[in-house]
Amino acid sequence: MKTNYIFLLSFFLLMNCASKEEEIYTPIPYHLEIPPLFSDKLIAPIIPSNNPLTEEGVALGKKLFFDTSLSGDNSQSCATCHNPKKAFTDETRFSDGVDGSFGTRNSMPLFNLAWNFDERFAWDGKEFGLEKQAFEPVSNPIEMHSNWKKVAEKLQKDSAYPDLFLRAFGTSTIDSVLVTKAIAQFERTLISANSKFDKFLLGKATLTPEEQNGFNVFMDETKGDCFHCHGSDNNPLWTDNKFHNNGLDATFTDLGLGKITGDPKDNGKFKSPSIRNLKFTAPYMHDGRFATLDEVINHYSEGLQKSSTIDPLMKKVNQGGVNLSTKDKADLKAFLLSLSDEEFVNNTNFTNNQ
Incomplete structure (x- = not known):
């Protein structure tokens, strides 16, 4: 009997140790x-x-x-x-x-x-x-x-x-x-959803005349024509999350999506990034070729390069771009910067505070 008792005790102790990891904890x-x-x-x-x-x-x-x-x-x-x-x-x-x-x-x-x-x-x-x-x-x-x-x-x-x-x-x-x-x-x-422009859409902030005109330029198909790829006030992501050839190069050293799909029609296409938080995310484009936001705006205004896969949305490529005035460029930049979310980049829930 004593032997059986010792055996059973040892068995249960072993089972307890083995099942320690299997203790049920519900996250x-x-x-x-x-x-x-x-x-x-x-x-x-x-x-x-x-x-x-x-x-x-x-x-x-x-x-x-x-x-x-x-x-x-x-x-x-x-x-x-x-x-x-x-x-x-x-x-x-x-x-x-x-x-x-x-x-x-x-x-x-x-x-x-x-x-x-x-x-x-x-x-x-x-x-x-x-x-x-x-x-x-x-x-x-x-x-x-x-x-x-x-x-x-x-x-x-x-x-x-x-x-x-x-x-x-x-x-x-x-x-x-x-x-x-x-x-x-x-x-x-x-x-990230607490920029000045977000607050404006919620009725909690007022845009400057420059920011308002910049938004109008962004949305105007005859001016900036930016919203097709980067969304609008109806798309708080400010990107379509799709892939476009935005006229960076006439020939490609980086095939982008085309290398992944194997389809030549996808060559030179890259994902549209969100235009939120541009204040913090320089340099710009997939290869960081533009150091400033002004360079980005100048690209779309007069720097487009034509290629076989350029997106149809780059409608004015034959003119080099949308040819914005100096004022519209400055105002467009002001609008884009109004999408910067200071709270996001300072949120301690997202920083290494261990």
Whole structure:
């Protein structure tokens, strides 16, 4: 009897240890605050059913976003190239990777990603879904230059991460899938919707005459004609999230979407970025070729280059562009800057305050 008792006690102790990780913890659903303009103008945000937002998942994703151990030499994090103070981009034309290598694209800003309805990310649309977009930079040899096995091992040995993953995903075994799920959760909370122009649309601010005229130029098909690609007051994202050849080059050294689809008709097409937060996101275009907003406006005014795939929306390419007056250029710039969201770039929920 004594032997049986000892056996049963040992059995239950072992079962208790083995099932410790399986203890049921239910993550707390994360309440995503949808701005009034978004709820009025847009459909609900895209939240994958296999990666719902939770308090624990978002907090874990934020920690990972700022963690330099995701890079090969522990020197860079996601935030290195996606700085919250710069609306989650950086100020350099091409970001410097861990080995001192430079790519050929400008870092895209990160905000309002949960409303990217076609679910194609990056300048050339190569990534489908935020989870997949977060996967590639870690192993990219000119970015973080690591590999996911090493990253998982580093995180697994950390004193905090196994328990954080257990609470967020029900397992303390860390892998790339869960890391990218957590980062994507955090990125979906990056919402920018409190610029001066947003407040104007809500009746809480007044535009200057210059800003109002700039908006009129933006919307006027005979003047700026900007709204087809970059939205309007009826589209708070201020982008169509589609791919266009906007007349940057007559010949292409970067095929953009065409390299991904293999369709020559897509050559030279790149994703339309949001025109929110332009105050913080210089330099501009997929290759950061324009250092200032004035250069961007001058491009559309008199710098368009004709090519076989130029977008039909570049209607005045044969004239070099829309040929704005000096005043309309200045006013258009004033309007564009009114879409800058100071609260977003100073939001402590999005900064590394651990």
